[in-house]
Amino acid sequence: MKGPVSVGTLSGAFPISRPAISQHLRILKDARLVSDTAAGTRRVYQLNPEGFESVRAYLDRFWGNSLHSFKKKVEGK
Amino acid sequence: MKGPVSVGTLSGAFPISRPAISQHLRILKDARLVSDTAAGTRRVYQLNPEGFESVRAYLDRFWGNSLHSFKKKVEGK
């Protein structure tokens, strides 16, 4: 399941209904984690690397700024 | 709100009841993300840096293995 996939294909790969898949995809799309393009009557989705990058950037800041210094403090270093 | 805090103090800082706070703390404690010590009639909680370290380690593996290679592939690098 690498690269672009249609909703129907995804739906076949999970034990839930197609509408449920659509609803998940909508949320992922709103969060910019996936993007989609029309292809005839079907709609093809793919992961959006930039979306994941921004999640990672956020996490890096989180760990870097807050926790590292906090850990040092606690450990008395 | 840095360093150790009592349950009552925490409770005052959130718009939910004290028992709700206790329940959250229990879960965080089970997950080793916080630790607590008795101090008279009150109980003082603090973040547990080691717990967060293991979360970070997990995330690093996640990003490192799967996503970096995927991103390269998508970008055609």
Added chain:
DNA sequence: TTCAATGGTAAGTGTATTCTTACCGTAAGT
């Protein structure tokens, strides 16, 4: 222009999650 394929949306349902109320136990002060 009719039909089949594909997928989005709305409304409702079941379940999981998270909260509150009520109660109990323990520690410290008087």
Added chain:
DNA sequence: ACTTACGGTAAGAATACACTTACCATTGAA
């Protein structure tokens, strides 16, 4: 010993969440 402060736990209520069924819109093929 009595009382107050503080917090954990149990049980039930409220809310949020993920799913299904039913329906509609759009595209492409016959």
